[in-house]
Amino acid sequence: MFVVASASGKLTLTAFSYFCSHSFCLGDDMGPLSAGKVEKLSILLAHMPVERVEVLVDLAQEIDPGMARMLEFCRYGADGAASRLFFLPLCDVIGDSTIVEPSKALIPESLLVPLWNWISDLDPEAAKAAMDAASSFTDKPVDEPLDDTRARVAAAMLKALDGLEHEPRESKRLRQQLGVTRFDEVRNIAGMLNSIPALRDALDGLPDEIEEMGDEVCAELRDRYEQAIEEKPESGVWVLLMIMAKVYKPWRMLRVFERIARREDDFLLTHTDMSSIGDALLGDAEFHLKGFQSAPRTPEAVESAVKAVTQFAAVTVGMTREIGIRKDGAWGRRLFELRNAASQQMERIHEESRRLFERALPETGPRRRYKDIPHPGEPAFDEAEAVCAFLYRVKDDAARAAVGNAHALLLEEFKDATEKLGEGILARLRRNVSDDEEADLVRLREVTRILDILGMRSVGEVLLRRAAAAQAA
Structure with missing residues (x-):
């Protein structure tokens, strides 16, 4: 029960x-x-x-x-x-583009309510038909009978938008009503609504998540695309984007390029429906780029920033691996811009991380001090732990963000400084010259926390065992 x-x-x-x-x-x-x-x-x-x-x-x-x-x-x-x-x-492409990739939020969730209100005014009969269908509680929602209604609504939407081209006041009023700055998204939604029968056929039987993109799968997706554009030519772009929303690693949709356009670079493909896939992927990369603009200072911020770096690297590297991207092509230029921006952001994060690290472990900085030292639970120490965790966890992806060498050098700098600090504390304990043995033991344990975060747990454990032996001697 x-x-x-x-x-x-x-x-x-x-x-x-x-x-x-x-x-x-x-x-x-x-x-x-x-x-x-x-x-x-x-x-x-x-x-x-x-x-x-x-x-x-x-x-x-x-x-x-x-x-x-x-x-x-x-x-x-x-x-x-x-x-x-x-x-x-x-529904697969309705979402909040502030928290999910834009390619999975082609229709902004926030736009649905004002858009539906506008549609209800444009076509009251369509709104009534949808309400009647929604109030019939069958086991499965029956929405296919609404396809003709959707096509009619799509035509009405486009006609209304076209009529506003020379009506600036009315255009401004509708933009305010819908909460948009431009009507591009609204036109796109109209295009999708008009393509729903072809979309339904193209997506029928596909799993919720397409994990593998082998030859057979790519060939099947090509066939689905070609069948859709035969049925309704303008549906092609939406078929590709909605299929990509199901692909586990979306950049692998580029594997369909060869089968659709019979080419392996983007020189001509950017003039086809497939260009929408590249543009969407670049939009996703830009979205992930915004996720690591500054050094994370909390565990939650670390998780978010690590995911952003990892996904940014996966999308940009995935695109170049899946298809030859011309450096002087539209995608190549934009990829270069995105990677350059990522490099600049990571450089700023490195500078900020060094300041936070030296604030938490002032004994290691150029102006060493041994008083007023932060401890776990205090903001300075916790923030240093956060940046160290971030730097270590994205070390493999840093090179893909065009800052691999600088990143590796900074990590080594932090590791060396932390290990030397631990060795210095241990040396005082072993020589019995410590002013406060208990305080030194506490500090050593704190230092080993940083070593652990930096991937040097075994080094920290050895330091603690040697300290214990020194105490027992």
Whole structure:
């Protein structure tokens, strides 16, 4: 029996189902709910914590998808449910481009609500059709009947945007209404909506994540692409981008180049639909570049920055490995710019890291001091630990960011300085010349923490064993 916590205690999903069916008189076909019943269930869900509603919907999805759809309808309201169903075929590329790669957020999540409001004004019949479809709680959402409606809406969107070209005031008003600076994204969405039948066929049967991109897979993707453009030529770019959203290592989509364009460099391919793939990948690289603009000072910031460097390296190196990129081509020039920017950012991080390191281990700096030394738990020490962790964890990817040699030298500098500091403390202990033996032992343990973070755990362990032996002697 599935159990979820309600606002007032525990509630089994079976009991919840019984409650809904009796309180709201739901039949086996889970047909449309009356406005009153929707309101009651919406109030019930509104009084439950969001995370518990999430659990309830997930559990319902496993044993009663129709009820799950009913819960989502009441949770999001008629407009919200209609919008979700209307854009359902494009859900793989709906996201927040501030937290996920732009290639996986072709449709900004924040744009959906104002866009749906505009669509409802443009074509009230389309909004009503989507609401009616969303209020039918079948096991699986049936959205195909909306394809003609989507095509009609797409045409209306483009016509409206074209009509604004010589209407600056109205254009400004709509940009403000939608929360956009340009209409490019809106036009792209219209293009995707108009291509949904071809997209559905092209994506049918593909796994949620395409891990391997061998010859057979690439050939199949080529066939799917060619079938889509036969059906609807303008769908090609969206087919490629939506397939790439499923590829585990997206830059491997470039392997399809040879099969589509019969070339192995980007000299002519940038003038085809495939150019959209390269542009999207470069957009992703730029997104990751923003993730390591300064030295991380907390464990959370370290994780984020390490991921950004790793992904930046993977995308930029992956692109050059998968296909010969001409240095004087559009992609080649942009790759050079991105790598140059990465190099400059890492140089600034190196400078900042050196300052933070010497602040935490002032005994190692050019102006050595032995008083007011930071300890773990104090910001200066914790920040030094963070930058050391970052530098060590991205050492293999630093070369790909065009700063490999400088990065390696800085790491060696930190390692040498830390090890020498540990040896100096040990020497005092062994010669019995320590002013405060206990303080030196504490400091030695702190130094070995840094050694551990820098990948020198064994060196730190040896120092501690030798210190213990010196004490016992």
